[in-house]
Amino acid sequence: MTEISGAAMLPDGLVAVVKRDCETCVTVSPVLEALAKTAELTVFTQDDATFPVDADWVIDDTDLSVSWHNDIETVPTLIRVNDGVEVERIVGWSVDQWRTFTGDGSLGEGLPEFRPGCGSLSVDPTIAPGLAIAFGGTSLTARRVEFASLEDDLEAMYDRGWTDGLPVVPPTEERVMRMLEGTTREAGDIVTIVPPNLHEVTVEKVAINAVMAGCKPEYFPVVLAALEAVCTDEFNMHGVLATTMAVGPVFVVNGPIRKELAMNSGINALGHGTRANATIPRAVQLIVRNVGGGYPGGVDRSTQGNPSKLGLMIAEDEEGSPWTSYSEDRGFDAGVSTVTAFCSEGPHTIVDQISRTPESLAKSLAASLLSSNSPRMVMGMDAMLVLSPEHIARFADAGWTKARFREELDSLLAVEADTIIRGADGIEEGMPEAFAGHTLPKFRPGGLQIVHAGGPAGLFSSILSGWLTGEMGSVPVTREITA
């Protein structure tokens, strides 16, 4: 066995790349031995320097440098090299292909006609990012921060103000490289401009924060789309931060991506316990903090805040819903994955365990919705109603469509202004005098967002009260999720 170091250059003649932990390579090993006798053959072996045999034409590639530099994706790969330049290659095992390639018409007698081969170790997802750093250098441009040898990594990140109060995952180059494999976008591309300090953020910078939040690479496209949604004039992230009200971005995910990422739409749909639901919105909030400079007590002036500012992402239960999905209501096709950002307080439970008719339940829900933000205020703020399976069934069983439900709610959510005018019932808060004598809708047209999520049992739904809506405040923003 001979060693050559770090070479991208292949020797002339035939070159095979193999590993012992591959059935096809084992099958092909007598062929390689035969070829070594009749042709100029060099075998690079990825996992065992004595495979297929301990010989001078078998070269150790356990550091995978030859495999990596030559883009080996499958083993066995057979390459023809002339004057140091690759001329052609074949992958896997096919009697016909190998005979044509080598010109040896009797090669592989008695072997199966075809075997597809195995994945090269150099493209193993757990190994490839390290190889890219070791051999390829790196295209990542973020400033490197070295922690002192006696510094605890997690404490070091707290000390630098990088966390939301919970521990974060150290964003090492290898982890960030792995995160970047979750998207087709280039690391250096600008994603958006992050309020409040209006710094440009690159795909790489988003990936760093996604690593810290605990995201997996496959979540990354959702992080990118969610970030784009909040960094729009319509969503108004700067205002959402700066307000003294207890609001932050809450996200709703629709479409096939929910299943692909094993997001939770059921028990605890608005709660904790599921990685994708918890880490994706957290990543967005970390970017607003770390890149945008939106620190609590800085530009973030919320008087009391709310726990969903750590990150709340709701995956709608579309399969269990008798109605159109939230994203369909917002103009997207059912098969399209989307994320919507909605500016909101945390969820507030509506209890109704007695209503069995749709009429009764609609009235009951409306009574709670009338108190959203304040029973004395109308039209200025949106709300999201998250209906549970048992509640939505009361309407579906009676044949109510979503349109019918909205229609009934609209009439139940009409308020006589005189009852909530400033000073009415001895309460100084209320609508200005100018509205006296009018009937007012609780929400602007389209201001009530309706989503379905929750576990199978429990006659509870939730309200997520919004903030100033329209051009003065924040409106929901939906983005399609693409790779």
Add this chain to the structure above:
Amino acid sequence: MTTVLDPTSEAKPADREKTTRPESLAGLTVGLLDIKKPRGDVFLDHIEGRLTALGAKVNRYAKPTFAKPAPVDLRHEIAASCDAVIEALAD
């Protein structure tokens, strides 16, 4: 030693910034931490007099032994009750 990628806008230096120095010690509480080297108390008595003359309130603390880092509780107590701290490294 771990090397990580900076998650921020990089508008600020990567090194941790020092706490802003107070412009005056008048009215502030200054902790004096005796690390328990011999005659550290003599030195700190002198410093206490000087600080008090500047209008500072002085709290005195001592580590159980100079050979080990200050206990966590002591560090927390100092951090919670003082605006500034002087650690005497006299020998």
